[in-house]
Amino acid sequence: MPRARTPFAAGRLWLDFVNSDEAPRHQQGDALASFDGYLGWLEGAGLVDAARRAALQRRAVEQPASATAALHEARRIRSALRPLAERGRQAAERVRQAAVLEINRVLGRSTGVRRIEHDPRDGSFSRAFLSTGDAFAALVIPVVESAADALVTGELARVRRCAAEPTCPRVFLDTSRGGHRRWCDMRSCGNRAKATRHRATIQDRRHRG
Numbered sequence: 001m002p003r004a005r006t007p008f009a010a011g012r013l014w015l016d017f018v019n020s021d022e023a024p025r026h027q028q029g030d031a032l033a034s035f036d037g038y039l040g041w042l043e044g045a046g047l048v049d050a051a052r053r054a055a056l057q058r059r060a061v062e063q064p065a066s067a068t069a070a071l072h073e074a075r076r077i078r079s080a081l082r083p084l085a086e087r088g089r090q091a092a093e094r095v096r097q098a099a100v101l102e103i104n105r106v107l108g109r110s111t112g113v114r115r116i117e118h119d120p121r122d123g124s125f126s127r128a129f130l131s132t133g134d135a136f137a138a139l140v141i142p143v144v145e146s147a148a149d150a151l152v153t154g155e156l157a158r159v160r161r162c163a164a165e166p167t168c169p170r171v172f173l174d175t176s177r178g179g180h181r182r183w184c185d186m187r188s189c190g191n192r193a194k195a196t197r198h199r200a201t202i203q204d205r206r207h208r209g
């Protein structure tokens with residue numbers, strides 16, 4: 001059995017979010033299959049802590065319609081972001097427009113306050129956005145901000161789909177120096193590809209011998 005891959009290895013939040021749709025044949029299944037699954041993914045990504053997750057879970061029981069609406073919205077955003085991530089800079093204008101439309105729709109109706117937060121553990125500072133609007137709808141904002149950053153910084157040119165397609169649907173940010181990374185994860189897809197090549201070589205030799 002292949003080693004389980006970490007679901008947060010794409011290098012950028014929005015790419016991890018795109019990868020949350022893991023086909024059922026992969027270990028995780030679709031993280032956005034339920035609102036609980038969505039909350040689990042958000043906690044795994046470090047966007048909510050355990051206490052906040054529990055509070056949101058309780059709230060979802062009281063307001064199931066808003067929770068479902070937020071889940072559908074998250075799926076809709078993900079399906080607009082996947083084609084953008086898969087094609088990177090080569091994405092067709094139509095694909096880019098659809099993604100920008102989704103991003104702007106979310107950013108346009110987000111209300112909240114921006115602030116700087118200090119992490120006493122390592123002394124670092126980071127920007128934060130504290131939502132004052134619909135708590136469920138706001139959950140996806142950091143993901144959308146991350147996708148917006150990729151467009152603004154031109155980072156799309158480094159976004160790739162795993163070379164093990166169509167088996168592996170994962171996308172990732174290629175941060176290798178030469179920009180030639182091919183696999184989402186060397187330990188799983190990379191090794192599998194190497195093993196397949198190896199088997200093919202042996203069979204080829206037997207055939208000839």
Ligand SMILES: [Zn+2]
Nearest residue numbers: 162168184189
């Ligand atoms: Zn892969």
